[in-house]
Amino acid sequence: MVRNILFGLVILAQAMTGASLKCRGDPSKCPGYKAENIAKTDSGITADLNLAGAACNAYSRDLKNLKLLIEYETKDRLHVKISDAGNNVYQVHESIFTRPKSNKVSAADSNLKIDMVENPFSFVVSRKSSGEVLFNTTGSQLIMETQYVRLRTSLPQDPNLYGLGEHSDSFRLPTKGYKRTMWNAESPFIPRKSNLYGTHPVYFEHRGKGGTHGVFLLNANGMDVKIDQDAAGQFLEYNTIGGIVDMYFLAGPTPNDVSKQYAEVAGLPVMQQYWTFGYHQCKFGWKNIETYNAVVQNYSDAGIPLETLWGDIDYMDGRADFTLDPVNFPLPKYRELVDRLHSHDQHMVMMVDPAIPQRTTYEPYVRGKKVDAFLKADDGSDYYGAQWAGTSVWPDWFAPNTNEWWQSEIMRFFDADKGVNVDGLWNDMNEVSNFCHEDRCPVNQVRNPKNKPKEGAALGLQEYRNLVYPAYKIGNHRGNLSHQALSTNVTNFDGSVQYDTHSLYGNGMVASTRGALLRRRPGVRPFVLTRASYAGMGTHGAHWFGDNNSTWSDYRIQIAQMIAFTSVHQVSMVGSDVCGFNGVADEKMCSRWAMLGALSPFYRNHADQSAPPQEFYRWPLVAQTAKKAIDMRYRLIDYFYTHMQRQTETGEPAVKPLFYLYPEDANTFPIDLQYFFGDSLLVSPVTGDYSQDVTFYLPDDVFYDFWTGEKVEGAGKTVTRTGVAWDDIPLHVRGGSIVATRAQSANTTAALRTKNFSLLVAPGRDGKASGSLYLDDGKSIDVGDAFSRIDFTWDGSVLRSSGKFGYKTDVRIESVVFMGGAKQGTKASVMAGEGAAAAQGSWPLTEAVEIKI
Numbered sequence: 001m002v003r004n005i006l007f008g009l010v011i012l013a014q015a016m017t018g019a020s021l022k023c024r025g026d027p028s029k030c031p032g033y034k035a036e037n038i039a040k041t042d043s044g045i046t047a048d049l050n051l052a053g054a055a056c057n058a059y060s061r062d063l064k065n066l067k068l069l070i071e072y073e074t075k076d077r078l079h080v081k082i083s084d085a086g087n088n089v090y091q092v093h094e095s096i097f098t099r100p101k102s103n104k105v106s107a108a109d110s111n112l113k114i115d116m117v118e119n120p121f122s123f124v125v126s127r128k129s130s131g132e133v134l135f136n137t138t139g140s141q142l143i144m145e146t147q148y149v150r151l152r153t154s155l156p157q158d159p160n161l162y163g164l165g166e167h168s169d170s171f172r173l174p175t176k177g178y179k180r181t182m183w184n185a186e187s188p189f190i191p192r193k194s195n196l197y198g199t200h201p202v203y204f205e206h207r208g209k210g211g212t213h214g215v216f217l218l219n220a221n222g223m224d225v226k227i228d229q230d231a232a233g234q235f236l237e238y239n240t241i242g243g244i245v246d247m248y249f250l251a252g253p254t255p256n257d258v259s260k261q262y263a264e265v266a267g268l269p270v271m272q273q274y275w276t277f278g279y280h281q282c283k284f285g286w287k288n289i290e291t292y293n294a295v296v297q298n299y300s301d302a303g304i305p306l307e308t309l310w311g312d313i314d315y316m317d318g319r320a321d322f323t324l325d326p327v328n329f330p331l332p333k334y335r336e337l338v339d340r341l342h343s344h345d346q347h348m349v350m351m352v353d354p355a356i357p358q359r360t361t362y363e364p365y366v367r368g369k370k371v372d373a374f375l376k377a378d379d380g381s382d383y384y385g386a387q388w389a390g391t392s393v394w395p396d397w398f399a400p401n402t403n404e405w406w407q408s409e410i411m412r413f414f415d416a417d418k419g420v421n422v423d424g425l426w427n428d429m430n431e432v433s434n435f436c437h438e439d440r441c442p443v444n445q446v447r448n449p450k451n452k453p454k455e456g457a458a459l460g461l462q463e464y465r466n467l468v469y470p471a472y473k474i475g476n477h478r479g480n481l482s483h484q485a486l487s488t489n490v491t492n493f494d495g496s497v498q499y500d501t502h503s504l505y506g507n508g509m510v511a512s513t514r515g516a517l518l519r520r521r522p523g524v525r526p527f528v529l530t531r532a533s534y535a536g537m538g539t540h541g542a543h544w545f546g547d548n549n550s551t552w553s554d555y556r557i558q559i560a561q562m563i564a565f566t567s568v569h570q571v572s573m574v575g576s577d578v579c580g581f582n583g584v585a586d587e588k589m590c591s592r593w594a595m596l597g598a599l600s601p602f603y604r605n606h607a608d609q610s611a612p613p614q615e616f617y618r619w620p621l622v623a624q625t626a627k628k629a630i631d632m633r634y635r636l637i638d639y640f641y642t643h644m645q646r647q648t649e650t651g652e653p654a655v656k657p658l659f660y661l662y663p664e665d666a667n668t669f670p671i672d673l674q675y676f677f678g679d680s681l682l683v684s685p686v687t688g689d690y691s692q693d694v695t696f697y698l699p700d701d702v703f704y705d706f707w708t709g710e711k712v713e714g715a716g717k718t719v720t721r722t723g724v725a726w727d728d729i730p731l732h733v734r735g736g737s738i739v740a741t742r743a744q745s746a747n748t749t750a751a752l753r754t755k756n757f758s759l760l761v762a763p764g765r766d767g768k769a770s771g772s773l774y775l776d777d778g779k780s781i782d783v784g785d786a787f788s789r790i791d792f793t794w795d796g797s798v799l800r801s802s803g804k805f806g807y808k809t810d811v812r813i814e815s816v817v818f819m820g821g822a823k824q825g826t827k828a829s830v831m832a833g834e835g836a837a838a839a840q841g842s843w844p845l846t847e848a849v850e851i852k853i
């Protein structure tokens with residue numbers, strides 16, 4: 001009986017939307033669109049796209065009238081935008097994602113070409129120089145409905161695809177039966193084949209000699225990207241539950257070119273302060289200020305340099321932001337700790353979560369409520385759920401007063417004179433995570449929103465949509481969209497809904513938090529670490545890969561995660577929780593992880609409350625490895641800082657997959673257990689469980705063992721190393737490089753900045769080498785002319801420096817070291833510490849020099 005009534009309702013609903021029953025749920029019957037009113041301009045095409053037949057309403061209502069805009073924005077970037085004629089369907093807020101300006105180049109000048117078929121509408125994007133077809137929608141109809149968008153391209157068989165994060169799968173994506181769901185979600189244990197904390201709908205495809213290109217879909221709605229093969233061959237298919245088709249095609253043709261071209265769209269990653277490259281320690285569950293102090297003391301006693309101590313939510317009073325537990329973390333003692341850290345050139349970073357406890361005695365809540373800073377139910381009451389501090393409300397980053405309120409709360413609590421004088425902030429739980437299960441949470445929202453989006457402002461369709469249970473179900477590993485998240489039917493201040501904006505929440509929060517830090521310390525590069533992200537997040541801050549586990553598998557997967565974020569997603573300051581967040585880290589695993597983590601941009605050990613302590617000093621072996629790892633990292637910091645700075649200016653990745661340097665060597669395409677840290681250091685860690693052996697790939701090039709200086713001819717083959725000690729890591733300097741290292745390490749990065757340099761020369765097969773060094777004050781956003789970019793070259797007999805020398809420093813070059821016995825009687829490696837350097841002396845870093853060897 002009940003079933004019959006429901007069935008009747010379904011039929012009625014379909015009749016009302018004009019759906020054709022036989023077609024419902026069968027996207028293959030959708031009619032596609034017909035291009036009409038086509039207008040060609042010098043730099044592109046505009047057209048109307050009208051539904052080409054009976055609506056199929058596969059998962060919702062077909063949109064009948066669309067508009068198409070094709071524009072050659074730069075020589076290497078083509079923009080294809082398909083939106084509803086009324087411009088109501090949600091498009092990513094400009095305040096969250098600033099679209100690039102179009103230079104409107106003529107079709108003739110573009111390196112890309114688009115060919116369009118009018119009926120049914122389809123298009124083909126190709127690279128002009130090679131005729132390589134990059135994207136081809138022929139044979140599968142475009143579907144644009146109120147709650148479903150589908151677009152498919154055919155691809156070459158078994159393509160090399162990368163990106164589409166955030167995920168914990170292989171760097172080179174599977175090409176059969178693979179579904180990449182994107183929907184930001186709290187994801188403990190970073191499950192495989194799942195959506196995780198971030199949404200980055202961009203992929204790069206690499207075709208060896210056929211070049212590399214990129215495709216970005218600027219859409220924030222939940223989606224599944226299916227990569228699979230069927231009778232017609234290989235395809236990639238976008239299935240989103242809303243939004244528009246807003247695509248950027250990036251011509252390449254080299255991997256570095258595509259990275260740079262994507263950075264022009266998504267923004268360049270921000271430059272970090274020098275100290276952020278130091279070693280960081282955190283743990284959830286350090287229960288009082290005495291524990292914080294003991295950790296700092298124990299690091300010092302163990303002789304392991306600790307740069308930054310982190311405060312997880314333990315410090316809070318009842319886990320509420322902007323409070324200190326008065327018993328365990330009293331303000332005077334906290335201030336004392338931070339002062340002591342600062343007086344030793346160490347730093348403090350603390351967590352701030354988005355949820356605000358809904359208590360009338362809690363001032364941040366009262367102040368926020370007064371200025372309408374929180375997401376609301378439609379009757380004007382707070383929309384609430386549950387978080388660490390209990391019943392909570394959430395800031396609405398689209399409401400006009402939220403930034404000001406949020407930033408003033410941060411400035412008030414983290415006041416340098418009266419509060420906790422932190423050096424950086426950490427945004428967690430911002431996917432958004434809600435501890436309330438959807439079916440158990442108090443449902444206090446109603447369906448008739450007070451805030452309606454402006455007509456034609458692309459803030460969301462106003463007609464009925466099922467915002468909680470859309471018919472097309474994406475593969476969200478948490479289940480329904482709203483499950484343990486904000487209800488997707490909650491309306492933002494401007495009338496847009498969480499359904500459309502959910503995955504943008506993290507970017508809104510981290511942008512505002514960055515703004516607060518800038519107001520606290522004007523002119524100083526803010527440091528914000530965030531868990532949730534959307535495309536373009538690198539322009540605001542840093543990211544760690546969330547709540548991984550202390551397993552060998554998660555130790556390995558961090559490499560794939562890291563190279564995806566640095567090279568594809570343009571988030572350069574990234575790293576995993578070293579030694580694993582959940583679970584039990586053991587001595588050998590933590591030892592390997594301490595070494596590998598030292599060769600990531602962001603280097604932080606962190607563990608859960610339920611995990612046993614895993615500070616590096618807890619085991620003799622780990623302590624020994626950590627000292628060696630940090631010594632190595634610190635000597636290399638300026639080399640790496642140089643590459644990070646380059647990425648902030650050009651988008652060229654500071655950490656690269658192997659194929660970036662050997663783009664025609666097909667053996668490198670799938671590699672994600674090795675990578676380049678900067679352009680010159682090939683990292684090939686031991687990755688097997690409890691193993692001391694490793695087989696890794698050496699491209700056809702000359703390399704030098706970083707530790708011994710021994711020359712190794714790469715043959716484009718794998719090599720096996722056995723008996724790799726627990727405190728060791730295979731590391732090679734690529735021939736043709738000059739690496740500027742600090743001659744000595746130090747126990748803080750501030751002390752490190754006073755050390756002289758030693759140049760490591762690794763001649764290439766032609767006997768020559770080059771490298772560069774970027775120097776600045778390590779903290780200012782705008783350094784003006786006070787920076788140096790020094791290029792070093794070695795031509796076989798003379799080492800020269802040239803470039804720009806704007807940074808004043810007494811620090812000098814004190815030695816030049818040749819690898820591989822390239823010079824008689826020279827020290828093998830700067831790390832080896834025996835023998836004599838090829839040249840010892842004192843050369844300035846403030847003017848060009850010639851060093852004859």
Ligand SMILES: *[C@@H]1O[C@H](CO)[C@@H](O)[C@H](O)[C@H]1NC(C)=O
Nearest residue numbers: 124133136137138139154232
């Ligand atoms: C595009 O794909 C269709 C269907 O697979 C194919 O017939 C056509 O040749 C392709 N176009 C180009 C230019 O490769």
Ligand SMILES: *[C@@H]1O[C@H](CO)[C@@H](O)[C@H](O)[C@H]1NC(C)=O
Nearest residue numbers: 291292294295297298613615
């Ligand atoms: C610090 O070291 C002392 C002495 O080994 C030890 O008793 C204590 O548990 C350690 N505390 C922390 C927080 O590491």
Ligand SMILES: *[C@@H]1O[C@H](CO)[C@@H](O)[C@H](O)[C@H]1NC(C)=O
Nearest residue numbers: 438439469478479480481483
């Ligand atoms: C999703 O919601 C539906 C409808 O309320 C419910 O039947 C189902 O159990 C939910 N699924 C999960 C995984 O929570």
Ligand SMILES: *[C@@H]1O[C@H](CO)[C@@H](O)[C@H](O)[C@H]1NC(C)=O
Nearest residue numbers: 438443446447468482487489
């Ligand atoms: C909004 O969504 C929640 C589930 O997240 C649901 O319980 C509630 O009934 C919805 N409200 C309306 C009016 O649809």
Ligand SMILES: *[C@@H]1O[C@H](CO)[C@@H](O)[C@H](O)[C@H]1NC(C)=O
Nearest residue numbers: 189549550551582583584585
């Ligand atoms: C997490 O790691 C621990 C060992 O550290 C292991 O026992 C546990 O099964 C892992 N859990 C998951 C979900 O992988």
Ligand SMILES: *[C@@H]1O[C@H](CO)[C@@H](O)[C@H](O)[C@H]1NC(C)=O
Nearest residue numbers: 300306344345346747748751
């Ligand atoms: C670093 O070493 C110097 C001198 O060896 C010492 O004065 C200083 O306190 C140390 N700093 C830290 C943070 O351990």
Ligand SMILES: *[C@@H]1O[C@H](CO)[C@@H](O)[C@H](O)[C@H]1NC(C)=O
Nearest residue numbers: 754755756811812814841842
């Ligand atoms: C750096 O080199 C200069 C000149 O050789 C020397 O005077 C100075 O002591 C060195 N600095 C350090 C920190 O070793």
Ligand SMILES: CC(=O)N[C@H]1CO[C@H](CO)[C@@H](O)[C@@H]1O
Nearest residue numbers: 188189190191192551553554
């Ligand atoms: C939760 C989860 O997905 N854990 C993964 C950890 O790594 C192993 C090995 O790769 C996977 O099998 C698990 O699924």
